[in-house]
Amino acid sequence: MSEVESEILTLEEVAAYLKAGKRTVYRLAQKGEIPAFKLGGTWRFRRSELDRWIAESINKKKSEAE
Structure with missing residues (x-):
């Protein structure tokens, strides 16, 4: 497993990565x-x-659209 694959992220980092709010990620x-x-x-x-x-x-969304 490479360093990137095993990288552990915080809630704040995930929110930035997903371009979502921290509350959304927390929920x-x-x-x-x-x-x-x-x-x-x-x-x-x-x-x-x-x-x-x-x-x-x-x-999943692609399959539902078909």
Whole structure:
């Protein structure tokens, strides 16, 4: 696994990466709708899992449109 694939991001970094609000990312994490885990009570995210989640979301929307 490369350094980028295993990179751990904070909630703030994910919000910037997704161009979404911090509250939105927090809510998605709480609901289990975005791949995340808690470390010491703070949400953390693996970049590789986020990229996979994004790709799956795009493919799902394409399938629904057909």
